[in-house]
Amino acid sequence: MGRHLIRARHFKNVTDTDGHHVSAGEICNVPWVAIAPVVNAIRVLEQMVPDGEHLFAATHHFGKDTGVLQAGGLNLRIKDFITWANREAAARDLTGQHIPDDPHGPMQAGRFRRTLAWHIARRPGGLVALAIQYGHMRTVLDARTSSRYGTRSRGGIHTVLDVETALAADTAARLRDRLAAGEHISGPATQRALTAAAHVPRFEGRIVPRTFVNKARAYLARDGIVLFDNPDALLICAFKRDSALCEPDPDANAPRQYDCRPGCANTVRTDTHARLLRARPDELDHLADRLPPPVGRRLRTNAGRLRAAAGTHDSTSQTAEALR
Ligand code: SF4
Structure with a gap:
């Protein structure tokens, strides 16, 4: 909570x-x-x-006299972690969890940090979180502030995100899996989401040349059939600029998910979303009981809105088969 x-x-x-x-x-x-x-x-x-001591005091982690863990020590720790994870995976027969050797050499703190940044940035509002939390980098706003995302440096994480989003297409693949498992789908953007789910290949990992970023941008510019998972709003956004209620700028190729608004024509939900929509109001009611009345009232209103959205899904959703 x-x-x-x-x-x-x-x-x-x-x-x-x-x-x-x-x-x-x-x-x-x-x-x-x-x-x-x-x-x-x-x-x-x-x-x-x-x-009263630093959490990463070198004395307690490496037996040194002074200071805190430095980059070299952190790199060793990352290496040890990978060894441990692989040993555990082997011991438990979890071959899919094995961390393979990296063709670019050992994972070091700099790349590990960038990996964390990638995961943060892919959350709704994540680029804003990066701008705040990776605070020692230069904060600038580039052309993609058209989506009003705070960013760190021109072309930095955005380039990575464009490529990864275009390649991974994981939201579309996940939607396809859910539909194949018999889940129902609802929402005004259902047909576009079905088209995206049917045509997007599954991402299985590959290394791309630097020039791929242009292709990735072209992919993302296909307005209306690129799907964005929005776990905070419990929906999938089949982003179409002209109908987006989150007010993206005219040349934006991604929604402003952190400002997702109810009633948008780009919304799609599956049974999984509906299940979560029904679970979250109970948490909100529980929290509302413990908060001052004005805040509690807002949370209860929110809980009612989520229950209504789940009810709308239940009464309007259909299987992918029925929609074909
Ligand atoms: S308001 Fe619409 S376009 Fe914006 S994130 Fe929400 S569903 Fe997507």
């Missing part, structure tokens, strides 16, 4: 009123919003180091 907020101290460019560097740093204005596994990992680290 709720969100975990992590408050941290930062040191770079922290000065007092006379412009002198403050070596003790200061608490960041914006906290990290973290998921439960991150909080659990911090709790484990807290058990490993005495109170």
